[in-house]
Amino acid sequence: MKKFNIAVIPGDGIGREVVPAALDVLHTISEIHGGLQFDFTEFPWSCEYYLEHGVMMPSDGMETLGAFDAVFLGSVGNPKLVPDHVSLWGLLIKIRREFEQVINIRPAKRFPGIASPLANPKEFDLLVVRENSEGEYSEVGGRIYRGDDELAIQNSIFSRRGTGTAMRFAFNLAAKRKQHVTSATKSNGVYHAMPFWDQIFNEVSKEYPGIETASCHIDALAAFLVTRPQTLDVIVASNLFGDILTDLGAAIMGSIGIAPSANINVNGKYPSMFEPVHGSAPDIVGKGIANPIGQIWTAQMMLDHFGENELGNLLLQTIEKVTAEGIKTCDIGGGATTQEVTGEICARLKLL
Ligand code: NAI
Numbered sequence: 001m002k003k004f005n006i007a008v009i010p011g012d013g014i015g016r017e018v019v020p021a022a023l024d025v026l027h028t029i030s031e032i033h034g035g036l037q038f039d040f041t042e043f044p045w046s047c048e049y050y051l052e053h054g055v056m057m058p059s060d061g062m063e064t065l066g067a068f069d070a071v072f073l074g075s076v077g078n079p080k081l082v083p084d085h086v087s088l089w090g091l092l093i094k095i096r097r098e099f100e101q102v103i104n105i106r107p108a109k110r111f112p113g114i115a116s117p118l119a120n121p122k123e124f125d126l127l128v129v130r131e132n133s134e135g136e137y138s139e140v141g142g143r144i145y146r147g148d149d150e151l152a153i154q155n156s157i158f159s160r161r162g163t164g165t166a167m168r169f170a171f172n173l174a175a176k177r178k179q180h181v182t183s184a185t186k187s188n189g190v191y192h193a194m195p196f197w198d199q200i201f202n203e204v205s206k207e208y209p210g211i212e213t214a215s216c217h218i219d220a221l222a223a224f225l226v227t228r229p230q231t232l233d234v235i236v237a238s239n240l241f242g243d244i245l246t247d248l249g250a251a252i253m254g255s256i257g258i259a260p261s262a263n264i265n266v267n268g269k270y271p272s273m274f275e276p277v278h279g280s281a282p283d284i285v286g287k288g289i290a291n292p293i294g295q296i297w298t299a300q301m302m303l304d305h306f307g308e309n310e311l312g313n314l315l316l317q318t319i320e321k322v323t324a325e326g327i328k329t330c331d332i333g334g335g336a337t338t339q340e341v342t343g344e345i346c347a348r349l350k351l352l
């Protein structure tokens, strides 16, 4: 019997609707498998928690999470209660940084039955490896003066270690997929950091002679994601470029509600964290219509991470069967509720 201890943080908004849905699916997976057990421990850390305690998580929160095999997170943010820079930096970004989850993986693929805004999409199935610890998202910089002379300086940080780690991770993934990596650059505009990025990409690519490479400016690449996504497989990108590119990836799939992500700790010191790309969606919270597929596909990425690839594939195929038959929420053109989609996925898993 294999057992995994998982810390569950539903967080805010629809996180509290889609996380229970994905847990139902994981319970079903463990029923049909028999040799696999999940032990879930839920933590109420959220904006409401902040209002009560003045912090997003207790002072020993990170230590508590450190004892788990993985963190399964919904979404963080309720800008009406707590400013986003307080809530996200106090929980989501804190975990990503302190657990050294230096890589963020975000796939995008065409699902049958979900209309992509691309009129006749080819069978695209790509994956963005996003550098997750530095780059353009840094606290280095500051503000000076007030009034007409006021100015802000925001520094980007690109280290050989951080950049190389993301790139090697991408090449290793490519070795298991289509032997191709595209680097998202902007060395024609970003004067120091991006030529450095290109240089490291060149160096790292020499360690993987069997893998083909391409280097593409981020603006052109954004267009290619729309015009010919089927030509892309593994893309490696900086923190900001990867963030923007993956919302676009979600858009060409048909909805941000189906996009998953994994924050990977590569040194084995801390748990990795699995969360969908979307946020807490205050505009639809409480209506029962949040698309659970992003969170459920995120559970599939967690299964893969645990080495349960076969079960993971089974789950992904089941999601595809359910979308193909039109059982889907309204963001992707259906009329089903969160619970109906989840129930259908669980029922089909049980039939296998
Ligand atoms: P959002 O992702 O919450 O929502 C954007 C749009 O997509 C909304 O119209 C929403 O209804 C729709 N949407 C999102 N998930 C959906 C789902 N599962 N099913 C159907 N429709 C879905 O982004 P927004 O509105 O910019 O941010 C809201 C809050 O979430 C903010 O506090 C923000 O900081 C936070 N946020 C948190 C993230 C995280 O925890 N990883 C990521 C992005 C935003």
Ligand code: MG
Pocket: 243, 244, 247, 277
């Ligand atoms: Mg984003």
